[in-house]
Amino acid sequence: MLQWLSSLGNKVDHPMYNVEEARKLLAGLPPDGGKALEEISSWLEGVSATPGFPLADRIGVVKLLDETAQKHEAAVLTDFLRNDKLKEFERLKLWKALLAYWELLSGAYRLCLQELAKAGKPGGPPHPERTILVARALRALANEGKILHLRYLPVKPRIWQELAGLYAQAEKDQVLAEVIKPYPADIFPTNVRQEFLRLLMMDAAVPEGEQLLEIELSARVVARMASGFVIQAQRGEGCHFCFDLARPDRPVRYSAELPASATLRHFGVGRAAAAIQEIVDRHTANPAEPEKRFGDDFSIQDKLVVLKRLLAQWGDAPPKRGGPRVRIDEKIRVSGGFQAAAELVTRVELSGSAELTADQRMKVKQQTGIALQAQEATAAITEWLERDGGAWGMGVDVPRQDELWARIGALIAFQAPGHKSWWLGAIRRMHRDDQERAHAGVEILAKKPLSVYFRGLGEGAERADNWQSSSGSFEFTFVNAIMLGDSPTSGTRHEVLLKRDGFTPGLVYEVMMGEQAPNVRLEELIERGVDYDRVRVTWLKRAA
Numbered sequence: 001m002l003q004w005l006s007s008l009g010n011k012v013d014h015p016m017y018n019v020e021e022a023r024k025l026l027a028g029l030p031p032d033g034g035k036a037l038e039e040i041s042s043w044l045e046g047v048s049a050t051p052g053f054p055l056a057d058r059i060g061v062v063k064l065l066d067e068t069a070q071k072h073e074a075a076v077l078t079d080f081l082r083n084d085k086l087k088e089f090e091r092l093k094l095w096k097a098l099l100a101y102w103e104l105l106s107g108a109y110r111l112c113l114q115e116l117a118k119a120g121k122p123g124g125p126p127h128p129e130r131t132i133l134v135a136r137a138l139r140a141l142a143n144e145g146k147i148l149h150l151r152y153l154p155v156k157p158r159i160w161q162e163l164a165g166l167y168a169q170a171e172k173d174q175v176l177a178e179v180i181k182p183y184p185a186d187i188f189p190t191n192v193r194q195e196f197l198r199l200l201m202m203d204a205a206v207p208e209g210e211q212l213l214e215i216e217l218s219a220r221v222v223a224r225m226a227s228g229f230v231i232q233a234q235r236g237e238g239c240h241f242c243f244d245l246a247r248p249d250r251p252v253r254y255s256a257e258l259p260a261s262a263t264l265r266h267f268g269v270g271r272a273a274a275a276i277q278e279i280v281d282r283h284t285a286n287p288a289e290p291e292k293r294f295g296d297d298f299s300i301q302d303k304l305v306v307l308k309r310l311l312a313q314w315g316d317a318p319p320k321r322g323g324p325r326v327r328i329d330e331k332i333r334v335s336g337g338f339q340a341a342a343e344l345v346t347r348v349e350l351s352g353s354a355e356l357t358a359d360q361r362m363k364v365k366q367q368t369g370i371a372l373q374a375q376e377a378t379a380a381i382t383e384w385l386e387r388d389g390g391a392w393g394m395g396v397d398v399p400r401q402d403e404l405w406a407r408i409g410a411l412i413a414f415q416a417p418g419h420k421s422w423w424l425g426a427i428r429r430m431h432r433d434d435q436e437r438a439h440a441g442v443e444i445l446a447k448k449p450l451s452v453y454f455r456g457l458g459e460g461a462e463r464a465d466n467w468q469s470s471s472g473s474f475e476f477t478f479v480n481a482i483m484l485g486d487s488p489t490s491g492t493r494h495e496v497l498l499k500r501d502g503f504t505p506g507l508v509y510e511v512m513m514g515e516q517a518p519n520v521r522l523e524e525l526i527e528r529g530v531d532y533d534r535v536r537v538t539w540l541k542r543a544a
Helices: 002-006 019-026 033-049 055-082 088-119 130-149 157-173 192-204 212-228 272-285 300-314 338-344 358-368
Strands: 230-232 241-244 264-268 326-336 382-389 393-397 411-415 423-432 438-446 450-457 478-483 495-499 508-511 519-528 532-540
Touching: 019 033, 019 055, 033 055, 033 088, 055 088, 055 130, 055 212, 088 130, 088 157, 130 157, 130 192, 130 212, 157 192, 192 212, 192 230, 192 241, 192 264, 192 300, 212 272, 212 300, 272 300, 300 519, 326 338, 338 411, 338 450, 338 478, 338 495
Parallel strands: none
Antiparallel strands: 230 264, 241 264, 326 382, 326 411, 382 393, 393 438, 411 423, 423 438, 450 478, 450 508, 478 495, 495 532, 508 519, 519 532
């Protein structure tokens, strides 16, 4: 430190006074991703707060810090999203590190742009990196918004204001469509318009109704498909949303009552809808075909679920609440997860179980988690406060001790006051209030669900009754399923719940609930929850 002070001379009063010195200091970053990201954030804060930086040096150092942080930010985000061993305080620490980094980075780029504007001469040529700096600032703001979504917090008003300011200036400078590659590692070119639309399209997808991994996957879809999105001053085809540059706030869906304004911008999925639908159609018909887009860390079924949801949310007829709600303010008994639900809802005991050997009974227990003999449910039961409710939905307060498992896509069995039977629901929306207390919206999936057993069948030589072992006994695959009973739609319901990753298209099962019970064929994955798959099925007559 003393050596650095003695050699300071006329240099700016900061250790990273130019790119060369910054690169030397960054060579000593800790190997831990979280600690490295925190250190880079500290450097960003210092570089932004230090006056007197030559413009070229400040821009160069900020860009280097940004590019150096990318692998560390990706590692921290992956840990936050996928490390199930983290304690809640550890996960919260990672989230805070991510949020601080993106906030400091967007602020650093805005400072560079402000200084660049002051240094420019009226009528002179624009700075060669101006558009790239705008794009990087917009992307940092979009990522800051995404990190807030990952804790079900609203995007801060400041972020909408800064997005609007950057876009309005770029519109004035006529650089919206300038083709650029903001980062050396970017595979595809982009422009300011596409970068601006990232957060708007993520927010229009209603992230408070997505699981954390779905929020991340949706963000990747937005980034990849952004060239097909549309934004314009007049409403056009595919422009179902609006954003006012003069009064920036969360985007709203267009309605005829919306007052006209010269600063109102209409945006939407545009021609990207056809491209997304083509992906869905191709992989629905050929589920084994690989799909490299959007990352190898998501399965094709995960991608299909999210792509279908995005098309619905961005379309002209998005899903809506089923009916009005009334104030309730009563306690309900709740238990979370597929296993608990399978124990608590009405159960149909295994037909023909008396004919099974002890080994087969053990296999059923191992494969389904539930013994054949009647037994008391072992599921943990807690109490939640139901704030309001309707025929097929309710709003609840989530106790802090349940926040670890109570998240978007979590399955719950619940028992309303005065009811003996257990109903089935899924958490669809979450938000946090000013005290960061969690509140959830629950869709009621079924009021008369049935927990049953399926026994695996094949086709022809692959049928289960041909799977004879060397000992002369038969080998069967047993699956616990929950049949969804009555629903908001009329007619027979062709949906069941299986344990997550239990869906294989075309697989046929024998439903073990009586001599005349049908077989069932798995057709389509409708939804993938935290620990369950919601599947459309076809009921088949059992062969004589």
